[in-house]
Amino acid sequence: MKLGSGIAAVVTGGASGLGAATACLLAGHGVKVAVLDMNEALGSALAREIGGRFCPVDVTSDEQVDAALAAARAAHGQERILVNCAGTGNAFKTASVDRTTGAARHFPIDAFDRLIQINLVGTFRCIAKSAAGMLGLPPLEDGERGVIVNTASVAAQDGQIGQAAYAASKAAIVGMTLPIARDLMNDGIRINTILPGIFDTPLMQGLPDHVKAALAASVPFPKRLGRPEEFAVAVEALIATSYFNGESLRLDGAIRMPPR
Numbered sequence: 001m002k003l004g005s006g007i008a009a010v011v012t013g014g015a016s017g018l019g020a021a022t023a024c025l026l027a028g029h030g031v032k033v034a035v036l037d038m039n040e041a042l043g044s045a046l047a048r049e050i051g052g053r054f055c056p057v058d059v060t061s062d063e064q065v066d067a068a069l070a071a072a073r074a075a076h077g078q079e080r081i082l083v084n085c086a087g088t089g090n091a092f093k094t095a096s097v098d099r100t101t102g103a104a105r106h107f108p109i110d111a112f113d114r115l116i117q118i119n120l121v122g123t124f125r126c127i128a129k130s131a132a133g134m135l136g137l138p139p140l141e142d143g144e145r146g147v148i149v150n151t152a153s154v155a156a157q158d159g160q161i162g163q164a165a166y167a168a169s170k171a172a173i174v175g176m177t178l179p180i181a182r183d184l185m186n187d188g189i190r191i192n193t194i195l196p197g198i199f200d201t202p203l204m205q206g207l208p209d210h211v212k213a214a215l216a217a218s219v220p221f222p223k224r225l226g227r228p229e230e231f232a233v234a235v236e237a238l239i240a241t242s243y244f245n246g247e248s249l250r251l252d253g254a255i256r257m258p259p260r
Contacts, residue, residue, distance in 0.1 A: 001080065001121055001140060009067035009081035012036045012059060012071050012126055015043035016249050017201035018151060019085030021228035022235050024050055024251065029236075031081065034072030059086045059122030062223040065129055078137055082130040082148045082236055087119045087169075091162035091202075112165040119169035123150055127180060127191070134189050141241050149235050152195045154250060158257035170195070174248045181246030190245040192238045197252025199226035219253040226251065 001007070009026050011153050013019040015037035027033045027050035035050075036057045037043040043169035053075040057068035071080065092107040127148055134146035152170040159167025177193045184191065198204070204225065207215075216224045234251050238244050 001242065003031055003239065005030035005032070006049040007081060008032045008034070008072070008076035008199045009083065010036060010069065010079045010126075010130060011085060012057065012122075013084070013086035013151075015039045015046055015054075017203070018196065018199065018228050018231045019083070020046055021054065021232040022083050022085065023088065025229070025232040025236055026081070026083075026154075027052060032076035034068075034076060036068050036072070036078070037086070037142055057086075059126060060117045062125065065125055069129055073133065078133050078136065078139060079130060080140075080146045081239060082126060082146070084123045084126055084148070084150045085181045086117065086122060087151060089163075089166045090115055091166070092164075093162055094164055107164060109221070115165040116169050116172075119166070120172045123213045124172055124176065130183055131180075131187075131189055135180045135187055139188050143188040144190065144242055146190075147239050148180075148189065148191040149238050150191070150193040150249065152193050154195050154252050154255065154257055156195055156248075157250075160257055161260045170211070177248050185245075190242070192244050192246070193248040194231065194234055194238070195248060195250045195252065196231055197226055197250070197255045199228060199231060201228065218258075219255045222253055224253075226253065 011019050011023045014023045014035035023033045023035050033052035034054055035043045035047045035054045038058055039055055043054040055068035055071045057064045058103045090111055095106045097104055137145045140144055150173050152173040155163050155167045156170035156174045174193055181193050
């Protein structure tokens with residue numbers, strides 16, 4: 001799909017990090033971008049900066065996703081591009097012994113479920129609702145109506161200690177990419193997923209410098225953290241190259257995560 005002023009895009013988790021970099025890149029091509037996020041202050045500021053529209057959303061809510069998409073479409077028209085960057089993480093061992101009390105404990109089931117609801121179900125919710133809207137668009141070159149890009153993680157394949165829920169949510173995003181591509185293949189809607197490695201996002205910026213340096217050194221090459229702009233360029237390539245469909249691509253400097 002050629003990026004330009006006639007195209008509308010929705011970026012979830014677009015207020016910061018990977019999503020913000022993607023929103024900026026798309027806007028730089030003249031795309032009308034709706035920034036969907038829970039952080040109104042950051043999201044509104046970014047939308048003003050790029051000439052887009054901010055729409056508050058919690059992706060675990062049907063009603064909020066419907067309202068956000070309706071607002072985005074009222075401002076820019078039906079989106080042809082959806083980029084799913086909304087997500088979160090947590091870390092608990094499946095079962096362990098408390099070093100202080102000696103009591104056995106397990107991964108809090110509500111925390112596991114919450115992560116799945118945000119990362120997996122929230123992603124699918126946005127995919128399904130956006131794709132349904134794309135069905136009514138006139139086809140472009142090759143009969144293409146729209147393109148969806150998801151964000152998974154290398155944890156989908158290399159989950160570390162404490163990442164059972166996170167890895168499960170991201171592996172499921174990878175796992176549903178090809179079936180969704182097949183669901184939508186006769187409607188001209190493509191879908192792909194990126195598995196980022198260790199990126200310099202706001203979450204990473206809160207770590208001590210020596211921890212960030214150690215993480216950067218663990219990357220085979222280049223020995224640094226990934227830049228959000230590099231993620232955005234990968235999104236751009238997946239959008240622009242129509243033969244990319246049903247793929248899940250690692251973007252990680254060749255890293256393979258150790259157990260911890």
